[in-house]
Amino acid sequence: MVDLTKSTFEEIEIPDAIYENFLSGVGLGAYILYKYIPKNAAPLGPDNILGFISGLLTGTGSFMTGRWMVVTKSPLTGGFGDANCGGNLSPSIKHCGYDGIFFKGKSKNPVFLFIDNKGPQLIDASKLWGQDTVDTEEQIRTMIPHKKSLSIATIGMAGENQSLISGISHDGGRMAARSGVGAVMGSKNLKALVLCGSRLIKSQNPEVIKTISQAYAKKVKASNLPGMATGAFLPIMGKSMVATDKAIPLDGMMSTAIMKKWGTGFGNTMNMPMGDSPVKNWKGSVLDFPFSKYRNMNPDRVQKHEIKKYHCYSCVIGCGGICDIDKVTNGRFPLTHKPEYETVAAFGALLLNKDLDTIFLVNELLNRGGMDSISAGNTIAFAMECYEKGWLSQTATGGLDLTWGNAQTIITLVEQMIAGTGFGAVLQHGVKKASEILGIATDSFAIHAGGQEPGMHDPRLDPILGIHYSCDPTPGRHTIGAGSYYTYMRLWESVTWAPKVKLGEDKKEEYEASSQVGLKSMANACIKQVLDGSGGCLFGMIGGLNHFKIFDYLNAATGWDKTADDYMSIGLRMQTLRQCFNVREGINPRDFKMNDRLSGFPPLTKGPLRGKSFSMKDMMSIHYQFMGWDRNTGIPTKQLLEELGFCDLDMEVINHG
Amino acid sequence: MADTQKPVVDYALCMACGICATECPLSCIALRKTDIDADPKAYPVLDDYYRCTGCTRCEKACPVNAIRMA
Numbered sequence: 001m002v003d004l005t006k007s008t009f010e011e012i013e014i015p016d017a018i019y020e021n022f023l024s025g026v027g028l029g030a031y032i033l034y035k036y037i038p039k040n041a042a043p044l045g046p047d048n049i050l051g052f053i054s055g056l057l058t059g060t061g062s063f064m065t066g067r068w069m070v071v072t073k074s075p076l077t078g079g080f081g082d083a084n085c086g087g088n089l090s091p092s093i094k095h096c097g098y099d100g101i102f103f104k105g106k107s108k109n110p111v112f113l114f115i116d117n118k119g120p121q122l123i124d125a126s127k128l129w130g131q132d133t134v135d136t137e138e139q140i141r142t143m144i145p146h147k148k149s150l151s152i153a154t155i156g157m158a159g160e161n162q163s164l165i166s167g168i169s170h171d172g173g174r175m176a177a178r179s180g181v182g183a184v185m186g187s188k189n190l191k192a193l194v195l196c197g198s199r200l201i202k203s204q205n206p207e208v209i210k211t212i213s214q215a216y217a218k219k220v221k222a223s224n225l226p227g228m229a230t231g232a233f234l235p236i237m238g239k240s241m242v243a244t245d246k247a248i249p250l251d252g253m254m255s256t257a258i259m260k261k262w263g264t265g266f267g268n269t270m271n272m273p274m275g276d277s278p279v280k281n282w283k284g285s286v287l288d289f290p291f292s293k294y295r296n297m298n299p300d301r302v303q304k305h306e307i308k309k310y311h312c313y314s315c316v317i318g319c320g321g322i323c324d325i326d327k328v329t330n331g332r333f334p335l336t337h338k339p340e341y342e343t344v345a346a347f348g349a350l351l352l353n354k355d356l357d358t359i360f361l362v363n364e365l366l367n368r369g370g371m372d373s374i375s376a377g378n379t380i381a382f383a384m385e386c387y388e389k390g391w392l393s394q395t396a397t398g399g400l401d402l403t404w405g406n407a408q409t410i411i412t413l414v415e416q417m418i419a420g421t422g423f424g425a426v427l428q429h430g431v432k433k434a435s436e437i438l439g440i441a442t443d444s445f446a447i448h449a450g451g452q453e454p455g456m457h458d459p460r461l462d463p464i465l466g467i468h469y470s471c472d473p474t475p476g477r478h479t480i481g482a483g484s485y486y487t488y489m490r491l492w493e494s495v496t497w498a499p500k501v502k503l504g505e506d507k508k509e510e511y512e513a514s515s516q517v518g519l520k521s522m523a524n525a526c527i528k529q530v531l532d533g534s535g536g537c538l539f540g541m542i543g544g545l546n547h548f549k550i551f552d553y554l555n556a557a558t559g560w561d562k563t564a565d566d567y568m569s570i571g572l573r574m575q576t577l578r579q580c581f582n583v584r585e586g587i588n589p590r591d592f593k594m595n596d597r598l599s600g601f602p603p604l605t606k607g608p609l610r611g612k613s614f615s616m617k618d619m620m621s622i623h624y625q626f627m628g629w630d631r632n633t634g635i636p637t638k639q640l641l642e643e644l645g646f647c648d649l650d651m652e653v654i655n656h657g
Numbered sequence: 658m659a660d661t662q663k664p665v666v667d668y669a670l671c672m673a674c675g676i677c678a679t680e681c682p683l684s685c686i687a688l689r690k691t692d693i694d695a696d697p698k699a700y701p702v703l704d705d706y707y708r709c710t711g712c713t714r715c716e717k718a719c720p721v722n723a724i725r726m727a
Contacts, residue, residue: 061718062720088675091679092679147682147684147708148681148682148684198682206717209720210720213720214720214722306697308690308697309690309697311674311699314676316672316673318673318699
């Protein structure tokens with residue numbers, strides 16, 4: 001724990017019982033936050049804690065487990081905040097001899113923390129303040145010449161300006177973007193975290209881990225798409241996937257093969273005819289952004305710019321890439337990380353923008369400025385709808401013409417939002433704040449869940465996704481769970497109570513708040529926590545847990561002898577602790593319900609999702625019920641807390657009086 | 658120095674996961690796009706032969722035993 005006010009360091013020994021109950025990663029983070037953040041602390045005040053944590057499995061020789069987590073009290077939602085990111089920072093935290101690095105207090109001047117084998121030190125960062133994330137990394141590398149290359153996490157200008165939708169960047173643009181974690185880092189005057197340790201990371205049974213890894217590696221190596229599969233097939237695939245209302249439990253390895261080829265970019269075109277990509281601030285359909293427009297986003301076209309693949313630590317898929325954008329940005333930026341699907345969708349279909357070159361530029365602007373692309377895209381979409389409805393005049397926007405798809409305006413707005421100038425000052429804190437500034441009547445089309453803008457996947461196609469947008473302690477996340485994730489990960493092969501998805505099962509049933517839906521959403525929530533505690537990657541999990549054997553990895557790394565069901569209970573405990581944190585901070589879980597437009601109220605009249613709607617209120621109730629939280633209020637019940645053993649953990653849990 | 662054994666990568670087994678490069682205490686291993694099988698992945702290469710002390714950490718860390726010291 002680093003106290004930035006006093007410039008002191010304190011090592012906290014974590015009892016083994018905490019790891020057994022909450023794993024590491026987000027679980028350990030939730031424990032520390034719950035224990036050390038005083039109740040009702042201001043998210044951007046000195047009492048808030050910001051933690052960087054590695055995963056339990058990171059560095060043990062396991063694959064797909066190199067993600068690092070940031071935890072804090074979120075200034076965006078007022079509740080639990082976390083974000084995670086790949087790259088190679090996670091093993092670096094362990095190479096320094098720690099599982100997590102936590103910050104409290106506030107430094108007087110901008111500083112960065114440097115840790116090597118000799119220990120931690122705070123270094124003045126006044127010269128770096130105001131620099132973008134890529135330049136900051138470059139300058140730190142010049143300042144600290146070291147034989148081992150440094151792992152750096154840093155904020156950009158958006159984080160310095162405490163924009164509530166700013167994130168923390170690593171390795172030139174990998175982002176832990178969500179929950180407004182960048183703003184918390186900015187509020188502490190902490191510019192960067194720089195790691196350069198080389199201690200050994202130990203595990204209990206390294207040979208067993210290697211055996212599991214080798215079996216997994218063989219499968220991944222063998223999963224390749226045939227050479228003839230080009231991006232032109234993706235829209236057809238998308239169409240065929242929604243042609244039937246029946247579930248087809250395909251092997252997740254197919255997604256691995258697709259990821260190896262295109263990365264997340266496969267969704268750029270595939271998700272359009274499916275209706276998964278939101279269009280025109282979530283009120284349009286593929287008819288507003290037809291093939292003639294979305295074909296520009298064909299991942300093959302993105303791939304043409306790719307000069308090399310980018311892999312995170314311990315990843316066998318390698319979904320990332322580095323793209324040459326010198327020409328498309330007229331020499332402004334040489335390189336960028338390959339735009340992810342989320343960015344392409346948020347700055348493509350959501351804004352009716354058909355210009356791929358803009359997206360490359362915006363992607364790099366956001367990476368350098370340190371801002372969340374999902375939230376930024378949603379916020380601009382909201383502003384464009386305000387403009388369309390006449391709530392905004394060109395005078396109010398500082399002369400910007402906010403008509404749908406205006407590429408030049410989008411670029412200018414992104415620059416303004418990062419700098420916090422002009423009309424960007426209204427939008428820089430996300431949809432909720434912008435809507436508060438612009439007036440209460442804009443509330444009906446301010447698309448967010450508890451302040452967090454949702455990811456680019458439509459709950460009207462996959463209602464379980466909507467449950468997690470609304471019920472997770474960190475709302476608005478597309479990464480927690482969905483019906484499709486559940487189908488691909490084949491949890492039922494290892495967890496006894498997880499319902500099996502049968503071939504030909506009717507997908508319409510997912511629109512009803514049934515016990516089947518409750519079980520699936522609960523399973524999603526629990527396994528995602530196990531994953532976040534282990535440092536695991538979502539794309540490993542979606543590839544199928546029958547291949548990516550996370551439970552076996554965990555047993556081998558720790559020497560425990562737990563079953564998959566035991567680990568799911570740990571997931572439930574982690575999720576419940578995060579929910580307890582929110583309740584303690586005075587959040588009413590029901591307030592996290594996403595905007596009604598996303599559950600089909602009013603229903604769409606055109607496109608693949610026409611007429612689709614479901615009762616979000618009932619869906620939330622069923623999820624709460626299965627989690628063991630109060631069906632009406634979403635507060636974890638006393639009985640559940642006892643069952644999960646919170647009382648034995650020396651923790652003052654929420655008052656149920 | 659002549660006796661020091663250096664890591665040799667078996668690219669048929671290597672998954673390009675980058676664990677060896679991160680594990681190396683002196684960052685001698687670089688990940689580069691190679692011409693192997695026209696695979697666009699970035700595979701490890703011993704970038705700094707003389708800096709490598711032959712500590713075998715990469716060999717031990719490799720999950721698929723694709724690195725041996727020779």
